[in-house]
Amino acid sequence: MxxxxxxxxxxxxxxxxxxxxxxxxxxxxxxxxxxxILQTKDEEPNADLYEVVNDMVYEFLTG
Structure with missing residues (x-):
């Protein structure tokens, strides 16, 4: 990717x-x-990249 x-x-x-x-x-x-994000996508190849990015950004902002 x-x-x-x-x-x-x-x-x-x-x-x-x-x-x-x-x-x-x-x-x-x-x-x-x-x-x-790339590591998560590698670990979960069926995960939607758009959702992974949004989740990680949200987590970054709130975490």
Missing amino acids: EKKLVVKMIKNCFKQYYEADSLPVDEKDLEALVNR
Whole structure:
């Protein structure tokens, strides 16, 4: 799975919660979030990527 796609999906997901150009994560946190999403997707290949990204972003914001 391509990291660029996941990063784009994360950024789009954050737009639901923040202004368009504002990201509440730095590069280090973004990389960790991408890695967690890719790992979850590898562990659960039948999981929908869109749902995994949304769940992880929500968890990041609330956790």
